[in-house]
Amino acid sequence: MSLSRIVITGVGLTAPNGNSLAEFRGNLLSGVARIARMEIRYMGPHLAGVCNFDPLRHQKRKEVRVGTRAGSIGIYCAREALADARLSTDSIRRDRTGIFVGITEHGNVETENEIYAISKFGYDTKFWSHYHNPRTVANNPAGEISLNIGTTGPAYTIGAACAAGNLGLIHATQMLRLGEVDLAICGGVSESIHTFGIFAGFKSQNALAHHEDPNRASRPFDKARNGIVISEGGALYTLERLEDAVRRGAKIYGEIAGYCVNSDASDYVLPNPGRQAECVREAVARSGLLPRDIHIINTHATATPMGDIQECEAIRAVFGEGCPDTHINNTKSFIGHAMGAAGALELAGNLPSFEDCVVHPTINVDDLDPACALPGLVLNQPRKAERVDAILNNSFGMLGINSTLIVRRFER
Amino acid sequence: MTKDEVKQVVLGIIADIAPDEDLSTLKPDVRLRDQMQLDSMDFLDIVMELRKRHGIEVPEKDYPQLATLDSCGDYLTPKFNALASKS
Numbered sequence: 001m002s003l004s005r006i007v008i009t010g011v012g013l014t015a016p017n018g019n020s021l022a023e024f025r026g027n028l029l030s031g032v033a034r035i036a037r038m039e040i041r042y043m044g045p046h047l048a049g050v051c052n053f054d055p056l057r058h059q060k061r062k063e064v065r066v067g068t069r070a071g072s073i074g075i076y077c078a079r080e081a082l083a084d085a086r087l088s089t090d091s092i093r094r095d096r097t098g099i100f101v102g103i104t105e106h107g108n109v110e111t112e113n114e115i116y117a118i119s120k121f122g123y124d125t126k127f128w129s130h131y132h133n134p135r136t137v138a139n140n141p142a143g144e145i146s147l148n149i150g151t152t153g154p155a156y157t158i159g160a161a162c163a164a165g166n167l168g169l170i171h172a173t174q175m176l177r178l179g180e181v182d183l184a185i186c187g188g189v190s191e192s193i194h195t196f197g198i199f200a201g202f203k204s205q206n207a208l209a210h211h212e213d214p215n216r217a218s219r220p221f222d223k224a225r226n227g228i229v230i231s232e233g234g235a236l237y238t239l240e241r242l243e244d245a246v247r248r249g250a251k252i253y254g255e256i257a258g259y260c261v262n263s264d265a266s267d268y269v270l271p272n273p274g275r276q277a278e279c280v281r282e283a284v285a286r287s288g289l290l291p292r293d294i295h296i297i298n299t300h301a302t303a304t305p306m307g308d309i310q311e312c313e314a315i316r317a318v319f320g321e322g323c324p325d326t327h328i329n330n331t332k333s334f335i336g337h338a339m340g341a342a343g344a345l346e347l348a349g350n351l352p353s354f355e356d357c358v359v360h361p362t363i364n365v366d367d368l369d370p371a372c373a374l375p376g377l378v379l380n381q382p383r384k385a386e387r388v389d390a391i392l393n394n395s396f397g398m399l400g401i402n403s404t405l406i407v408r409r410f411e412r
Numbered sequence: 413m414t415k416d417e418v419k420q421v422v423l424g425i426i427a428d429i430a431p432d433e434d435l436s437t438l439k440p441d442v443r444l445r446d447q448m449q450l451d452s453m454d455f456l457d458i459v460m461e462l463r464k465r466h467g468i469e470v471p472e473k474d475y476p477q478l479a480t481l482d483s484c485g486d487y488l489t490p491k492f493n494a495l496a497s498k499s
Contacts, residue, residue: 061431066453127464130456 006173007245008253010085010238012077015335016049025352028360029382033334035214041196047214048193049231049336069191071144077236078145078185085238089149098181099142099155100172102164102188104339107136108195161397164188165343166405170259172239187344189234219364220301220330221372228302229336235344257408258287264400276314283404292323298346299330300394309371328376330362343395353388354409413492415485422484429457440481
């Protein structure tokens with residue numbers, strides 16, 4: 001079966017250290033993390049990646065009041081991606097535009113807020129907001145985007161834990177290839193820092209990072225790593241079939257080369273390096289590439305003691321020692337773990353490498369854990385690569401969902 | 413409370429739930445929904461905020477009484493005053 005070639009033509013994002021691809025990339029190359037200390041309800045101050053984009057750039061104040069933070073993040077990213085792709089809401093076919101947004105979870109923030117609100121009224125449920133249902137339906141972030149930009153094609157979320165950002169792009173690729181849509185706005189978003197539950201949950205798992213310097217707390221592969229920094233954020237892309245993008249003279253960031261999604265079927269939270277390796281291997285094979293053709297591996301590693309080692313084990317199994325031009329990095333060391341947005345944001349941080357051939361580093365590695373000492377790790381300082389033709393992006397999630405997405409340099 | 417004071421209370425609520433609207437030209441005798449972007453969920457907001465901020469209950473059958481600022485004043489003033497006399 002001949003599959004349409006799918007290309008990335010626009011990027012819109014918000015991360016703790018950047019509200020545009022240029023700002024984000026600049027900070028990744030300059031070693032600038034921006035993790036904050038944030039007051040978490042019932043728990044006090046905790047480390048978090050907080051975005052500072054202006055929601056009113058693309059929303060009315062009433063939309064912000066009625067909608068959700070995930071909706072605002074999604075709208076900001078979608079509008080910025082369209083603008084970056086030089087597409088306007090008037091120029092696109094609204095009924096042929098799909099919105100596919102990866103989420104780790106949705107609704108916890110809004111539910112917690114309502115419970116807190118009615119606690120002020122003796123838990124009398126007549127004070128429960130009539131907005132609770134539209135705010136908490138699982139399709140909320142995608143639906144808010146469609147309301148804001150007025151597209152009438154399919155708009156929904158894809159729940160895939162922390163693999164969700166990749167899943168947004170993968171599903172969009174499939175929908176474009178099926179001819180269901182002509183333009184896809186896709187990626188992932190997260191509002192997770194606004195729910196105490198995720199902080200409390202990771203704390204109970206002993207998986208929440210702590211460090212006196214917030215910007216040093218997220219430290220994948222370092223011996224002293226002690227867990228996850230939770231972040232909010234979003235990255236949405238415009239994806240098009242190659243012929244459509246070429247016809248309108250679009251800038252092409254890269255081409256979807258291959259992907260794989262599989263499941264561990266082994267544990268609720270513990271990763272399975274065997275299944276991860278299968279996922280990576282299958283994605284490489286589907287791309288028609290060999291492991292040595294992958295020039296950047298952006299790892300999922302979240303800085304948990306065991307998770308990082310297991311991903312390294314999976315990478316080692318596929319790439320071994322025979323890939324001298326394969327560079328390995330990690331974006332969470334700058335921005336923390338943006339949950340449903342993680343895969344999409346981390347890919348964005350690496351896409352400019354096709355142009356500048358620079359690999360952004362994994363920062364905060366003072367003492368590399370020997371169990372994570374993969375050849376090709378780019379530590380603390382950016383590295384100039386001889387060439388960057390293919391980027392492999394890993395994103396894994398709870399309940400054993402694994403995703404690998406490969407994007408290659410666009411060549412006619 | 414006077415009717416004018418009650419109308420100011422309602423205007424304050426409307427200002428919060430419709431922050432993009434210019435309320436300075438609102439005509440007190442014209443239906444609110446005919447003068448501004450106010451959908452059914454916004455309308456429920458007015459009911460909810462009266463409940464939350466002032467302890468005022470508006471049963472569903474009385475929702476039409478909140479159609480204009482004037483009718484809000486007429487309908488709500490006795491409720492505000494009844495509440496004040498209890499406290």
